[in-house]
Amino acid sequence: MSGLYIHIPFCVRKCLYCDFYSLETMKGPISGRLKAEPEDQNQFLDSLESEFGSAPPEFRPDTVFMGGGTPTELSLSDLRKLMSMIHRMADLSGVTEWTCESNPGTITREKAELLRESGVNRISLGVQSFNQRNLDFLGRIHSPGDVESGFRMLRETGFENINLDIIYGIPGSTASEVEDDIEKIVELGPEHVSCYCLMFEQGTPLTRMLNEGHIRRMADDDELEQYRMIRKLLNKSGYTHYEISNFSVPGMECRHNHLYWGDGEYLGFGPSAHSHWQGIRRGNVRSLKKYINALQSGDSILEFSERLDPEAKARETLVMWLRRLDGVPRNKFAEHTGYDYRDLCSDQIDYFKENGVLEDRDGRLVLTEEGLFVSDAIFSELL
Amino acid sequence: MSKLSHIRNFCIIAHIDHGKSTLADRMLELTHTILERDQRDQYLDSMDLERERGITIKAHPVTMKYISQAGEAYRFNLIDTPGHVDFAYEVSRSLSACEGALLVVDATQGVEAQTVANTHLAVDQGLVIIPVLNKIDLPSANVEEVCRQIEDVLAIPMDETFTVSAKTGEGVGAILEEIVQRVPPPTGKLEGPTRALVFDSTYDSYRGVISYIRVVDGSLRKGDRIRLMSTGNDYEIKEVGIFNPKPVALGALETGFVGYLTGNIKDSTEMKIGDTVTRIDQAAADPLPGFKQIQPMVFSGVYPVNTADYEKLKQSLEKLVLNDSSFHFQTESSAALGLGFRCGFLGLLHMEIIQERLRREYDMDIITTYPGVIYSVYLRNGEISHVDNPAHLPEITRIGHMEEPVVLASIICPNEFIGDVMQIIMDKRGDLEKTETIDTRRVMLTCRMPLNEILIDFHDRLKSATRGYASMDYEYSGYQDSDLVKLDIYVHGELVDAFSCIVHRSKAVERGRQMCLSLKDVIPPQMFAVPIQAAIQKQIIARETVRAMRKDVTSKCYGGDVTRKRKLLERQKAGKKKMKQVGRVSIPQDAFISVLKSSQ
Numbered sequence: 001m002s003g004l005y006i007h008i009p010f011c012v013r014k015c016l017y018c019d020f021y022s023l024e025t026m027k028g029p030i031s032g033r034l035k036a037e038p039e040d041q042n043q044f045l046d047s048l049e050s051e052f053g054s055a056p057p058e059f060r061p062d063t064v065f066m067g068g069g070t071p072t073e074l075s076l077s078d079l080r081k082l083m084s085m086i087h088r089m090a091d092l093s094g095v096t097e098w099t100c101e102s103n104p105g106t107i108t109r110e111k112a113e114l115l116r117e118s119g120v121n122r123i124s125l126g127v128q129s130f131n132q133r134n135l136d137f138l139g140r141i142h143s144p145g146d147v148e149s150g151f152r153m154l155r156e157t158g159f160e161n162i163n164l165d166i167i168y169g170i171p172g173s174t175a176s177e178v179e180d181d182i183e184k185i186v187e188l189g190p191e192h193v194s195c196y197c198l199m200f201e202q203g204t205p206l207t208r209m210l211n212e213g214h215i216r217r218m219a220d221d222d223e224l225e226q227y228r229m230i231r232k233l234l235n236k237s238g239y240t241h242y243e244i245s246n247f248s249v250p251g252m253e254c255r256h257n258h259l260y261w262g263d264g265e266y267l268g269f270g271p272s273a274h275s276h277w278q279g280i281r282r283g284n285v286r287s288l289k290k291y292i293n294a295l296q297s298g299d300s301i302l303e304f305s306e307r308l309d310p311e312a313k314a315r316e317t318l319v320m321w322l323r324r325l326d327g328v329p330r331n332k333f334a335e336h337t338g339y340d341y342r343d344l345c346s347d348q349i350d351y352f353k354e355n356g357v358l359e360d361r362d363g364r365l366v367l368t369e370e371g372l373f374v375s376d377a378i379f380s381e382l383l
Numbered sequence: 384m385s386k387l388s389h390i391r392n393f394c395i396i397a398h399i400d401h402g403k404s405t406l407a408d409r410m411l412e413l414t415h416t417i418l419e420r421d422q423r424d425q426y427l428d429s430m431d432l433e434r435e436r437g438i439t440i441k442a443h444p445v446t447m448k449y450i451s452q453a454g455e456a457y458r459f460n461l462i463d464t465p466g467h468v469d470f471a472y473e474v475s476r477s478l479s480a481c482e483g484a485l486l487v488v489d490a491t492q493g494v495e496a497q498t499v500a501n502t503h504l505a506v507d508q509g510l511v512i513i514p515v516l517n518k519i520d521l522p523s524a525n526v527e528e529v530c531r532q533i534e535d536v537l538a539i540p541m542d543e544t545f546t547v548s549a550k551t552g553e554g555v556g557a558i559l560e561e562i563v564q565r566v567p568p569p570t571g572k573l574e575g576p577t578r579a580l581v582f583d584s585t586y587d588s589y590r591g592v593i594s595y596i597r598v599v600d601g602s603l604r605k606g607d608r609i610r611l612m613s614t615g616n617d618y619e620i621k622e623v624g625i626f627n628p629k630p631v632a633l634g635a636l637e638t639g640f641v642g643y644l645t646g647n648i649k650d651s652t653e654m655k656i657g658d659t660v661t662r663i664d665q666a667a668a669d670p671l672p673g674f675k676q677i678q679p680m681v682f683s684g685v686y687p688v689n690t691a692d693y694e695k696l697k698q699s700l701e702k703l704v705l706n707d708s709s710f711h712f713q714t715e716s717s718a719a720l721g722l723g724f725r726c727g728f729l730g731l732l733h734m735e736i737i738q739e740r741l742r743r744e745y746d747m748d749i750i751t752t753y754p755g756v757i758y759s760v761y762l763r764n765g766e767i768s769h770v771d772n773p774a775h776l777p778e779i780t781r782i783g784h785m786e787e788p789v790v791l792a793s794i795i796c797p798n799e800f801i802g803d804v805m806q807i808i809m810d811k812r813g814d815l816e817k818t819e820t821i822d823t824r825r826v827m828l829t830c831r832m833p834l835n836e837i838l839i840d841f842h843d844r845l846k847s848a849t850r851g852y853a854s855m856d857y858e859y860s861g862y863q864d865s866d867l868v869k870l871d872i873y874v875h876g877e878l879v880d881a882f883s884c885i886v887h888r889s890k891a892v893e894r895g896r897q898m899c900l901s902l903k904d905v906i907p908p909q910m911f912a913v914p915i916q917a918a919i920q921k922q923i924i925a926r927e928t929v930r931a932m933r934k935d936v937t938s939k940c941y942g943g944d945v946t947r948k949r950k951l952l953e954r955q956k957a958g959k960k961k962m963k964q965v966g967r968v969s970i971p972q973d974a975f976i977s978v979l980k981s982s983q
Binding site for chain 1: 910911932933934935936937942943944945946948949952953955956959967
């Protein structure tokens with residue numbers, strides 16, 4: 001199994017909490033964030049094609065994921081160019097899942113049809129909230145109404161596998177607003193739901209507002225209440241909680257994300273894209289300009305590359321696998337990493353089991369429900 | 384006329400901020416000892432800390448040449464005394480090097496507790512007192528009233544009081560003349576055995592110990608072989624001289640002179656304050672009276688925040704001790720804080736100064752434990768144990784009874800605050816012995832109270848209860864029987880030795896509760912609920928619970944950037960490693976600092 005990731009580093013406007021690499025295409029100093037320069041925008045696809053050219057010949061992805069940024073922020077013609085380039089450059093014969101991220105404000109029927117015709121069979125829509133005040137807080141460009149119309153349009157275009165992203169833990173939001181969000185989602189009936197807790201990442205406007213005292217973090221207890229409610233409501237409506245942040249109707253788990261959590265292989269293209277290939281993790285530069293220049297002059301586009309020693313790698317795998325709610329099968333883990341996890345950290349595992357945050361279940365090491373909420377504290381000890 | 388008749392040795396005693404150093408500056412100026420353009424305010428206070436706190440810690444003598452109105456030249460030796468009760472012994476040694484004292488009182492403030500204490504010390508030493516009313520240039524000066532206070536409280540006739548403004552210099556000339564008239568000249572023997580009093584010393588990395596001395600009998604010159612009478616150690620004088628105000632080497636220090644000597648003395652602990660220097664070829668039979676070994680009264684553990692800095696801390700303490708032999712330290716170890724030192728200080732101010740110097744001059748990050756005193760523990764088997772560290776308290780079953788040091792404190796405060804001050808004295812287990820009227824507005828309360836009660840927040844509470852108007856002084860007053868207990872703190876069932884302290888039984892519950900509460904605030908939530916308990920002999924007297932961590936989860940996966948996620952977790956792990964592990968509980972370093980601080 002392997003995956004292909006393509007990073008499209010453009011957004012109409014960057015959301016206030018976001019720290020993924022992307023440039024704003026909207027004119028004017030609205031958010032004070034980095035703007036995309038038209039010549040770089042024009043160069044981007046050519047550069048991407050030239051990076052594609054360096055892919056190993058044996059690369060034959062099972063999944064494709066187009067993320068960003070906002071892939072659907074590309075113009076219809078650029079999007080068409082991108083799709084035909086992917087078909088030209090990669091062997092897609094084994095692809096079973098092809099996701100494109102989108103934003104309810106930028107997806108049009110023409111773009112959706114183009115994606116569908118080009119082989120995309122899964123759309124991930126950044127909904128975040130159905131509450132206008134919360135959307136404003138996050139700096140989103142769409143309205144709750146856009147989500148419903150966009151979703152219906154995607155269904156009409158033939159997408160049978162749709163993910164909706166929502167964010168909880170938004171300062172000022174209430175449990176009943178989150179309850180409304182989930183009700184709306186259930187009403188729409190996507191195949192997959194990702195729920196992320198709002199994070200204050202370094203360097204984002206939101207974090208600046210926090211540090212300057214304009215906003216306050218939500219109390220842990222309130223965040224927890226929202227998380228529990230989301231779990232409860234989605235479970236009740238037939239969704240399975242299969243990863244810390246992810247829910248799906250049975251059989252519709254995101255295969256591409258499994259490669260990330262499961263120590264799978266993937267190649268990422270585009271600025272700031274990450275790859276994991278033959279035991280090496282690599283990261284591309286977080287700058288469109290540098291990315292373009294390096295590709296033109298034949299320099300390295302890598303910002304980082306590492307190969308972990310086998311034990312560190314095994315620990316990393318253990319922690320990533322534990323994100324899955326069905327846990328880590330002991331045999332499979334040993335087969336994959338060459339280590340028995342009990343040899344790596346039996347003291348810690350026993351200690352966490354005593355405290356009821358980890359448990360053994362049918363030969364698997366699994367986070368308990370309580371463990372789910374404190375998983376970082378567990379993971380940091382297992383590394 | 385003998386050689387001695389034109390020498391005057393005197394000091395200035397005053398309450399903090401009453402203008403001692405400013406008056407000294409004006410005298411140096413009037414006698415042309417320093418030029419006005421070299422003037423730096425408060426010339427004699429050489430340490431930054433002294434300048435900041437407006438107090439003199441280290442005495443520094445200075446010699447001036449004064450031409451009297453009769454046209455005769457006098458040698459004035461001004462011996463600056465440390466202005467704090469912690470240094471009472473040093474004060475007494477400085478005073479004994481003088482024949483007279485200027486008593487400076489702020490005309491806007493009046494007599495303060497310290498003024499009273501120091502005047503009594505000076506009178507006990509038989510010094511002639513010249514009262515000086517300072518700051519008469521200020522509109523709020525109340526000359527008549529303060530003169531009356533000096534007469535009432537200190538029994539010094541009003542008509543002897545001089546009025547000056549040290550700031551403008553008004554009246555300072557008259558004081559110089561009065562010193563000639565009233566302070567008697569020294570009375571030592573010019574010939575025969577030599578005796579010189581060591582009243583202070585300092586340390587210089589090139590010259591070793593520099594002793595400040597007053598030659599009482601005979602003389603000392605470069606090259607003389609000398610002996611320190613308390614230790615019997617012999618040295619050869621490398622240099623003698625006076626401060627003018629900078630050191631000036633002389634061929635000899637004659638009878639009655641005040642100056643310094645150096646002589647390859649490597650360690651300030653060899654040169655004890657109050658010791659007598661004699662010449663081997665002119666040896667004195669008896670030392671000068673009044674020498675005492677000074678003993679630290681207040682103790683505290685000092686630990687490096689970063690355990691790797693232990694050696695650096697040790698070196699810093701060694702350097703400090705070279706300068707200040709009244710400060711003691713020895714290695715101790717704590718299960719919670721690692722390797723550190725038990726340090727002994729003369730008093731609370733001395734402790735603060737040393738800790739502050741470690742931080743500033745030696746750039747050390749330190750944690751200091753709850754300050755304590757030396758308890759006398761009488762064991763059932765008849766032995767007596769002196770305990771300065773709660774960890775060393777013998778088993779309770781072996782203890783017959785315990786005694787703690789007490790002080791006699793005098794507190795001056797405005798009448799309207801008597802009630803509040805008496806309440807604080809009671810809270811601090813003090814016994815009021817007498818109440819005296821200072822003037823129509825103020826009273827002086829004299830009370831006996833345990834030293835360890837003064838260590839914690841007595842002074843702050845006194846100041847805040849009286850809006851800063853109260854002043855306090857105290858002297859050590861022996862030991863008294865006391866019902867003391869060792870208070871232990873348990874975190875998740877494990878004893879944390881750094882938090883243990885010895886307290887009076889009546890204070891144990893309150894203090895235990897306080898410590899549990901502050902710990903609860905600083906210990907971050909753990910995977911499980913953590914009980915924090917205060918106990919006396921394992922019997923729980925207070926308890927708080929740090930609730931279990933509820934939420935610590937990063938939902939976001941950072942796309943394919945697994946490395947970033949891993950690094951965040953690794954950072955979390957490293958942060959936890961920096962904490963002190965007590966059993967399974969991670970206690971941040973800050974917790975120790977803030978808890979120990981909140982209790983002081």
